[in-house]
Amino acid sequence: MEPEFRAEVEALSQALDQLDYFGVLKLPQSAGMADVRAAYHRESRAYHPDRFAALPDEAVREQIGRIYRRINEAYTVLRDDAKRKKYLADISGPDRERKLRFTEVEEAEVKDAQKKKVEEQLGLTPNGRKFYAAALADIQAGRWEAAERNLKSALMYEPQNPKFKEQMALVEKNRPKVDFKIR
Amino acid sequence: MNDDLAVGIDLGTSYSAVACMQDGQPQVLPNEWGERTHASVVSFLEDATVLVGNNAKKNIITNAENTVYSAKRLIGRFYFSDEVKKAQAVMPYKIVEGPNNSVRLQVGQKIFAVPEISALVLKEMKAIAETALGREVKKAVVTCPAYFNDNQRQATKDAGRIAGLDVLRIINEPTAAALAYGFGKDIKQKICVYDLGGGTFDVSILEIGTDVFEVISTAGDTYLGGDDFDDRIMTWLADDFLHKHGLDLRQNKFCLQMLKEAGEKAKIDVGQFGAAAISVPGVCQSPEGEVLNLEMKLSADHFNKMVMDLVQRTFKVCDEALQSARLTAGDIDAVILVGGPTRLPIIRQSVKHYFQKDPMVGIDPDEVVALGASIQASALLNRDAAARGQASYLLDVTPLTLRVGTVGGYAEPIIDKNTPIPIEKSKTFTTSRDGQDRVLIRVYQGESKRAEECELLGEFEFTGFRIAYRGEVQIQVTFEIDSNGIVNVSAMDLETRQKASTTINLSSGLSEADILQAIDKNAEMELAGRAA
Numbered sequence: 001m002e003p004e005f006r007a008e009v010e011a012l013s014q015a016l017d018q019l020d021y022f023g024v025l026k027l028p029q030s031a032g033m034a035d036v037r038a039a040y041h042r043e044s045r046a047y048h049p050d051r052f053a054a055l056p057d058e059a060v061r062e063q064i065g066r067i068y069r070r071i072n073e074a075y076t077v078l079r080d081d082a083k084r085k086k087y088l089a090d091i092s093g094p095d096r097e098r099k100l101r102f103t104e105v106e107e108a109e110v111k112d113a114q115k116k117k118v119e120e121q122l123g124l125t126p127n128g129r130k131f132y133a134a135a136l137a138d139i140q141a142g143r144w145e146a147a148e149r150n151l152k153s154a155l156m157y158e159p160q161n162p163k164f165k166e167q168m169a170l171v172e173k174n175r176p177k178v179d180f181k182i183r
Numbered sequence: 184m185n186d187d188l189a190v191g192i193d194l195g196t197s198y199s200a201v202a203c204m205q206d207g208q209p210q211v212l213p214n215e216w217g218e219r220t221h222a223s224v225v226s227f228l229e230d231a232t233v234l235v236g237n238n239a240k241k242n243i244i245t246n247a248e249n250t251v252y253s254a255k256r257l258i259g260r261f262y263f264s265d266e267v268k269k270a271q272a273v274m275p276y277k278i279v280e281g282p283n284n285s286v287r288l289q290v291g292q293k294i295f296a297v298p299e300i301s302a303l304v305l306k307e308m309k310a311i312a313e314t315a316l317g318r319e320v321k322k323a324v325v326t327c328p329a330y331f332n333d334n335q336r337q338a339t340k341d342a343g344r345i346a347g348l349d350v351l352r353i354i355n356e357p358t359a360a361a362l363a364y365g366f367g368k369d370i371k372q373k374i375c376v377y378d379l380g381g382g383t384f385d386v387s388i389l390e391i392g393t394d395v396f397e398v399i400s401t402a403g404d405t406y407l408g409g410d411d412f413d414d415r416i417m418t419w420l421a422d423d424f425l426h427k428h429g430l431d432l433r434q435n436k437f438c439l440q441m442l443k444e445a446g447e448k449a450k451i452d453v454g455q456f457g458a459a460a461i462s463v464p465g466v467c468q469s470p471e472g473e474v475l476n477l478e479m480k481l482s483a484d485h486f487n488k489m490v491m492d493l494v495q496r497t498f499k500v501c502d503e504a505l506q507s508a509r510l511t512a513g514d515i516d517a518v519i520l521v522g523g524p525t526r527l528p529i530i531r532q533s534v535k536h537y538f539q540k541d542p543m544v545g546i547d548p549d550e551v552v553a554l555g556a557s558i559q560a561s562a563l564l565n566r567d568a569a570a571r572g573q574a575s576y577l578l579d580v581t582p583l584t585l586r587v588g589t590v591g592g593y594a595e596p597i598i599d600k601n602t603p604i605p606i607e608k609s610k611t612f613t614t615s616r617d618g619q620d621r622v623l624i625r626v627y628q629g630e631s632k633r634a635e636e637c638e639l640l641g642e643f644e645f646t647g648f649r650i651a652y653r654g655e656v657q658i659q660v661t662f663e664i665d666s667n668g669i670v671n672v673s674a675m676d677l678e679t680r681q682k683a684s685t686t687i688n689l690s691s692g693l694s695e696a697d698i699l700q701a702i703d704k705n706a707e708m709e710l711a712g713r714a715a
Contacts, residue, residue, distance in 0.1 A: 040578075041395045048576045049605065049666060053351065053563045065605065069663070072603040104597070104610055 006060070013063045020091045020100050021074035029088065033079070040075040047071060077102045086110050121163060128157035132164060139167065144175040189322035189351055189564050190312045191359070191556025194301060194339065196255040196408060197381030198523065199223045200550055201308040202557035203316065209363065209554040212315040220549050221311070225303045226250040227290050232711040235307035244440045247275035249290050253410065254300040256382045258342070259335030259692075261639070262286050266406065273443075275436045285692075296693055298338045299701050302345035306705060309346060310713055322349045324560040326552050328383040329355035330403025330582045332628045333640045333670040337692050340667065345701045351563045353667040356380070357387035358398055358579055359555030360521045364546060365391045366558050366575070372516035373399075377501070377534055377542070378552075380522040382408035384497055386504040388515070397578040400507035400601045402500045407493065409450070409524035415489045416446035420461065420479060428475055430467060438467050445477065453486045454527040487529045494533050501537060507601050518542040521551055578603055581664050586637060588625035594634040597662050607663040611677065614656045621646045622658055622683075626672060640670060645683040648676040658683060 022029050025039040047068045055061055077083045086106055090099035099106070123129035131154035138147035151168045158164060190203045190212070198220040202211045213219045218237055226239035227249040234242065242250045253274070260266055262280045271278045281287035281296065288295045305325070312320045325348075327339045336353050343350035357376035364374070371392050378385040385403040389396055420442055421432045432438040445463050452459035463477040505511060518534060520542045525531070534542050562575065580601045586594035587610065598608050612622055622645045629637025649656055657677040664670055674683040693701065 037397075041392065041397070044395060044576050044578055048578075050559075050563060050576060054565065069605050069607050072606045073608075076602050076606070104608075 009060065009063055009067070012067055016067065016070055017100070020096075021078055021087065021102070024070050024074040025078065027078075031078075036075065036078045040071070040079075043071045044068075073101070082110050082114060083107075086113070123154065123158060123161060123164070125157045128154050128161065128164070131157070132167075135167060135171075139171065144171055147171050148175060187564050188316070188318065188320060189324065189557075189560035190308075190320055191324045191326070191553050191558070191560045192305060192308045193326050193356070193359070193553035193556060194255065194304060194308075194342070195223055195380055195552075196253055196383065196410070197223060198549065199304055199308055200553035201312045202550070202553040203312060204557050204561035209366070209557045211550045211553055212312050214311045215314065221304075221307065222252070223255065223301075223304050224250060224252040225254070225300050227293075228711055230711075232709045233303055234711040235303055238712075243275070244437070244444065247437060247440055248277070251276050251288055251290065251295075251300050253382060254288075254297055254304075256410075257286050257288075258297045258301060259332070259338035260286055260297075273439065275440060296697070296701065298342040298693060299345055299705065301339065301342035302701070302705050303708065303710075305342055305346035305348060306708075307710055309348060310710055321347075322351055322560070322564070324352045324354055324556045324563065325350055326354055326356045326359050326556050328378070328380065328403060328405060329357050329385040329387055329401045330383065330405050331355075331668070332583055332638050333668070334638065334692065335405075336668050340669065341693050341698055341701075344698060345705050347702065347706065351560060353669070354556060354559055354577065355385070355387065355398075355401070355579060355582075355668070356552045357385050357401065357521065358389070358396065358577055359553075359559065360519055360546075360551045361387070361389045361391060361396055361555070362558050362575065362577065363551045363555035364517075364519050364543070365396060366555075369393055373510065373514055374517045374519060375501070375504075375515045375538065376519045376521060377497070377525065378521040379497060379524045379530065380408050381524075382410055384408060384500060386497075386501050388504050388508040388510065394575045395578060396575060398580045398603075399510075400504050401580055401582045402504040402507065403582065404496065404500055407496060409522070411493055412450050412490050412524060412527075413443060413446040415493070416449050416481065416486070417442045419481075419489060420445065420477065423479065424466075424477060428469065430469065430475070432467060432477075435467065441466055442477075449481050450486070450524075450527070453481055453483050457483045457528075459486075483528070490529065494529060497530075498533070498537055512538045515540075519546060519551070521546075521548050523549055579666075579668070580604060581606070581668060583628040583638075584630055585662060585664065585670060586627040586629065586634075587660075588627060588634045592634050593632055594627045594629070594637050598664060600630070602664075604664045604668060605666050607661055609659050609661045612658045612660055614651070614653050614658075617652050618650055619653065619656070620648075620650055622648075622674070624660065624672075626662070626670065628670075641687050643672050643674075644686045645674040646686075647684045648674075648681065649679060 025043055027035060027039050047064055049065050049068055052061055052064050077087050087102055123132045131150045135147045135150035138150060148171050151164060151171060154164050190201050193200045200211055200220045202209050211219050221236040222240040224239040226234040226242040226246055228234055243252060256266055257270055261284045263284060267286055277289040279287050279289050286297055309320050325339060325343050327336055340350050340353055357378045360376050361374060373390050376387045383405045384407040387401040388399045390399055425431050432442050441463050445461050449459040449461050459481045461479040465474050466477040467475055469475055515538055518538050525548050581604050582600060584596050584600045585598040586596050589595050597610060625642045626640045627634055627637035628640055631637055645658060648658055658674050659677045660674045662672055
């Protein structure tokens with residue numbers, strides 16, 4: 001191993017805990033998905049433990065192992081849109097020092113946010129979701145009156161749900177205007 | 184000079200192979216009779232020697248109780264697992280319970296752990312390589328199915344040690360196949376490896392560049408393989424026989440083995456010739472003493488109907504792998520078939536239909552894994568390949584989510600599946616009682632939130648941290664998955680930075696003392712037909 005590379009490993013392993021994931025992968029924060037992957041491949045070529053498997057010095061192997069594990073960790077977060085967004089917000093905030101590594105707490109927050117988003121899309125209560133789903137099917141089939149009935153029921157369970165209100169407005173616009181029916 | 188030699192070994196459920204890099208090209212090493220793949224069958228002979236390979240396979244019927252096959256189905260499993268129960272019903276050899284819910288095999292008066300049996304297969308591979316190369320072989324890369332969990336990987340590694348090999352790395356079979364496919368080619372492709380072996384099924388999606396082999400996702404089923412295709416034919420034969428003669432062939436383990444052999448042969452014939460004539464003269468005797476023969480004809484259509492659901496199950500796994508990779512079947516540039524059963528026309532046609540392209544030809548499905556392993560073996564030994572720009576890097580992933588047990592029987596995820604390895608992740612635990620001096624955690628692998636539906640890897644006990652009021656001591660537990668896919672757990676007192684000592688209470692694996700004992704036992708056993 002060349003002395004320059006040895007010095008690089010030493011410096012990187014000292015600085016590792018002060019670097020954010022962009023720093024680990026030597027990327028700007030604006031990097032796109034293809035850049036992230038390219039950087040990961042580039043860093044893998046440099047620090048992949050297989051390259052150093054035959055190295056007799058165990059301490060250096062352990063240093064390189066630690067660096068490479070961090071490279072993998074960085075890639076895992078930066079390749080995932082939701083995780084990356086959350087991470088970027090974390091390291092741009094006042095708590096940057098504590099947030100350099102993406103821990104289980106952040107992981108849980110991302111999952112909660114995703115779950116909430118899904119719930120907002122589909123309704124927060126079981127009955128609200130049920131009527132909303134039925135209403136969407138009715139709209140698809142052009143059964144406007146049935147859709148209106150189902151949306152009214154859904155709104156009874158979740159009067160504030162913006163999605164429900166939005167669909168209701170759509171139904172009211174499209175529903176054929178009939179004042180009375182002739183039997 | 185001896186030092187820089189390492190072989191690649193494909194340790195399969197039904198067949199194994201060994202390969203080595205020679206003059207820059209990976210080559211399969213044949214045995215003295217020119218055989219390139221060897222049955223993973225171990226037969227204990229009366230003269231206390233051990234016969235391994237294709238000749239041992241003949242003993243499954245004649246020396247059934249002393250012949251062990253398909254040991255890979257049992258490796259790294261707990262005694263209470265379903266796979267073990269299933270094996271007990273059909274295997275002619277005795278499967279008994281060992282310490283800590285482990286599995287042991289009884290042959291005559293001797294008791295063997297499963298890795299000890301695999302070690303005998305590895306010992307034979309080592310001997311084949313040594314004869315072919317004319318020098319001692321001490322180092323090897325051994326392959327295992329991508330979907331193997333930590334217990335199974337650890338047991339595979341133990342088997343290598345017992346056989347007297349320095350196991351440089353455990354690599355995944357599909358990854359090895361991809362390496363053999365991409366080796367020396369300057370291509371940039373997304374490929375899918377469809378690996379249907381004797382006992383396991385794996386799918387890996389990889390992106391390969393010039394020198395980087397990145398596994399994007401992997402999925403599998405460790406309960407699905409070519410054996411299940413044989414089983415279908417066996418069941419059909421046995422049901423028909425029961426209907427005709429009122430005798431159930433499955434009741435007798437001797438008849439069952441003949442049936443199994445007939446089933447396997449019929450499968451191969453159907454694949455090769457489009458139909459099979461099954462004939463087992465004297466398969467059993469009626470209570471009246473009449474010798475009965477088994478004569479049947481199996482057409483390709485009938486066979487395809489019998490196994491259709493198994494074939495469809497493989498594509499469910501493909502769906503899963505593609506979904507994890509966020510790709511569709513159309514994004515795949517090349518499909519590589521691995522494993523003997525992929526020779527079946529029904530598999531080739533279904534794969535073609537699913538991916539809308541012909542699978543790659545010119546790749547031997549029985550040899551490609553061993554070839555890939557040998558490439559990796561030589562790369563791990565070579566110190567200047569990287570400097571010369573000749574190295575290739577495997578970027579593999581963990582196939583299963585790593586979890587810790589929490590209250591109420593749940594298992595909380597720590598490291599998600601398809602995360603690149605090696606990787607580490609820490610979690611902080613705190614004491615829940617005043618004066619607590621030990622923390623106990625259970626580690627699982629699996630995709631269910633419920634602990635009981637996941638595979639238990641072990642129970643770890645941490646001691647040696649400060650004794651204080653509850654909640655005052657914070658213990659940081661670090662979970663690491665290494666390049667072999669093997670999990671290591673360590674703990675540290677966060678305040679004092681003192682490492683806590685770890686004991687493993689529950690594990691399917693062998694203790695260090697067991698392994699040392701097994702190494703001696705293995706060294707004493709002589710392989711039949713080979714001068715020690």
